Amino acid sequence: MNWLPSFLIHILVMLSLARILGSFARQLHQPAVLGEIIGGIILGPTVFGALAPALQPAVFPPSGDAFHLLNALAQLGLIAFVFIAGMEVDLDCIRGREKGAISTSICGIVLPFALGYAVVILIPDLWRISIEDRQLFALFMGTALSISALPVIARILMDLDLMRSELGGIIMIAATINDIFGWCAFALILTSLKASISPSLDLILTVGMLALAFSVLYFIKRKGINPVEPLWGGIIDLIALAMLTASLASQLMGGHGIVAAFLAGLILSERRSRKESILKRIYLPVMTILTPIYFVSVGLKTDFAADFDATIVLLIFAVACAGKIVGASLGATAAGIENRKALAVGFGLNARGAMEIALASAALHYGLIEAHIFVGLVIMALATTVICSIGLPWLMKTRPVSPKAWDPLPLHEQAGSYNYLES
Numbered sequence: 001m002n003w004l005p006s007f008l009i010h011i012l013v014m015l016s017l018a019r020i021l022g023s024f025a026r027q028l029h030q031p032a033v034l035g036e037i038i039g040g041i042i043l044g045p046t047v048f049g050a051l052a053p054a055l056q057p058a059v060f061p062p063s064g065d066a067f068h069l070l071n072a073l074a075q076l077g078l079i080a081f082v083f084i085a086g087m088e089v090d091l092d093c094i095r096g097r098e099k100g101a102i103s104t105s106i107c108g109i110v111l112p113f114a115l116g117y118a119v120v121i122l123i124p125d126l127w128r129i130s131i132e133d134r135q136l137f138a139l140f141m142g143t144a145l146s147i148s149a150l151p152v153i154a155r156i157l158m159d160l161d162l163m164r165s166e167l168g169g170i171i172m173i174a175a176t177i178n179d180i181f182g183w184c185a186f187a188l189i190l191t192s193l194k195a196s197i198s199p200s201l202d203l204i205l206t207v208g209m210l211a212l213a214f215s216v217l218y219f220i221k222r223k224g225i226n227p228v229e230p231l232w233g234g235i236i237d238l239i240a241l242a243m244l245t246a247s248l249a250s251q252l253m254g255g256h257g258i259v260a261a262f263l264a265g266l267i268l269s270e271r272r273s274r275k276e277s278i279l280k281r282i283y284l285p286v287m288t289i290l291t292p293i294y295f296v297s298v299g300l301k302t303d304f305a306a307d308f309d310a311t312i313v314l315l316i317f318a319v320a321c322a323g324k325i326v327g328a329s330l331g332a333t334a335a336g337i338e339n340r341k342a343l344a345v346g347f348g349l350n351a352r353g354a355m356e357i358a359l360a361s362a363a364l365h366y367g368l369i370e371a372h373i374f375v376g377l378v379i380m381a382l383a384t385t386v387i388c389s390i391g392l393p394w395l396m397k398t399r400p401v402s403p404k405a406w407d408p409l410p411l412h413e414q415a416g417s418y419n420y421l422e423s
Contacts, residue, residue, distance in 0.1 A: 007066040011073075011293065014300070017043065018292035026403040029389055031152055033354045034382055036292050040299020050305065060300060070297070077294030079261045080286040082358055083244065085151055086265020087275055089176055101173035107331030108174050108349050109146045109181055112323025116145035119319055126311065129370060133192070140189050140368055144360065144377060145320045147182030148175040149353025152385055155406065157348070160398045167341055167396075171348040174328060179355060180266070186359060187259040190366060213263040216270075258362055295354070298361060298378065307371040316376040317383055324350045324384075344395040351388035356381035 021035030041047060049056040061067055120127060120138035129137055153175050162168035244264040268275055329346035333339065360377035363369045369377075389401045 004066075007069055010060065010066065010070055014039070014043065014293055014296040015289065018296050022292065026406045029401045029403060030386060031155075031353065031389075031406045032292075033295050033357070034385070036295035037299045037357070037378065037382065040296040040301075041304050042299070043296065044300040045303040046299070046305045049303065070293075073290070074294045074297040077286070077290035077292075078358055078361065079258060080282070081291045081294065081354065082258045083261040083265040084279070084283065084286060085179075085355060086262040086267075087269050087279060088151055088154065089179070089266055089269050101170045101177075101335075103334045104170050104328055104331035104345060104349075105174040105177040107334070108148075108324060108328035108346075109178055111327030111330075112145040112320065113142035115142075115319045115323040117142035119315060126315070127373065129373070136189060136192055137368065140186070140363060143182055143185045143189065144356065144363070145316075145323055146178060146185075147352065147355055147359060148178045148324070148349045149351045149355045149381075149385065150175045150179050151355070152351050152353035153348055153388070156351070156389055156392060156401055159401050159404070160393055160396060162396065162398075167337070167344065170332065170335070170337075171345055174331075174345070174349055178349065179262075182355075182359065183259050183262045186362070189368070190259075190362075213267055216267055258358065291354075295357070298357060302371055302375060302378075304375050304378075307375045309372045309376065312372055312376040313379050316373075317380045320352070320380050320384060321350060321387070340395060344392055347388055347391040347395060351385045352381040353385045354381070356384075 017039035018032075018036040021039045022032030023035070025032055025035035025038075043060065045056060048059075117138045120134065120141050124134055127137070150172075153171060157168045157171060162171075241264075244261060268278065325343070325346035327346070328349040329342045332342035332345040337345065357378055360369070360374050360381070364371070364374045393400050
């Protein structure tokens with residue numbers, strides 16, 4: 001147990017810096033994850049390693065018991081964060097707003113996916129990837145550029161008092177569909193990378209998991225099942241618990257556990273009383289301890305200077321913004337929304353935030369992408385979040401996003417603290 005003191009020191013230093021820089025980011029009207037990742041960059045090889053190349057690996061060794069325990073804790077933080085993100089999805093926002101949201105959702109997925117896929121296929125040598133199947137990498141890039149950051153977008157809309165407006169409803173519906181599509185597509189992509197079991201069996205298990213999740217949601221929404229009733233509520237709880245258990249087991253065995261965690265949260269989001277009880281117990285420990293450790297570890301394990309490729313970074317950023325802003329804006333315009341508000345929809349959906357970073361981290365872990373692409377995706381995720389938090393208030397002619405928007409509270413409690421309508 002001689003590794004325990006160093007492990008506790010690591011946690012103390014990481015959480016302290018995450019807290020300080022996260023608070024500073026909130027004062028700049030940005031989410032805390034921006035400061036947490038910068039904290040990891042400072043502690044990691046990018047800054048600390050450059051200033052003290054012999055000392056940095058001694059303080060944060062790249063191997064050993066403390067390293068493995070810290071890595072396991074960070075992975076647990078990733079699973080917990082994605083699970084909570086799934087629980088914060090509100091599928092009721094789709095009801096009554098389907099007309100304007102369908103074209104926005106489709107265009108907001110198709111155009112960025114097509115552009116992300118095309119830039120890999122058309123200029124394959126630029127990416128310098130070792131993965132043999134470029135088609136698989138192209139599909140991943142299309143998927144990565146298609147998602148949005150639902151928790152970040154929801155907090156911005158609530159803070160600007162837009163959550164229950166028609167515009168806010170369209171943005172939330174499109175962001176929900178984007179995230180569900182992205183994580184499901186990512187699960188299917190990862191089935192091609194696992195060598196431990198037959199690819200066909202892996203595909204069957206993945207499709208079966210997705211089918212189970214959406215079957216439960218379909219019966220709840222379309223068949224009028226009341227999840228508060230003891231029988232159906234218990235069944236939903238058991239399915240979600242089984243998926244969360246499968247997520248943890250899969251992650252420990254090197255599988256894609258984050259997808260099952262997201263689906264478990266998505267299913268439990270329909271159990272309103274249960275959802276509130278679970279969030280009250282786990283939200284603050286996860287968002288103030290586990291999640292900051294995970295996001296600090298993102299910067300801690302990557303050399304953002306050595307792996308920085310300006311061409312890759314600028315290309316990913318430009319394609320991501322063009323695809324999402326133009327695609328979602330065109331979809332909103334087709335739904336009859338006037339130009340300025342349609343552009344606001346595009347800016348709102350352009351925020352990638354922590355969801356993009358979680359996706360990129362998983363892709364890096366499974367060998368689907370390499371460090372220089374991971375750095376480009378992380379920078380794009382942070383930059384698009386900043387652009388959304390600045391551009392959306394400007395387009396809607398409201399005040400800037402307040403620091404209070406990024407308080408570590410569940411969305412339903414945060415909505416209450418702003419005296420908004422019921423979520």
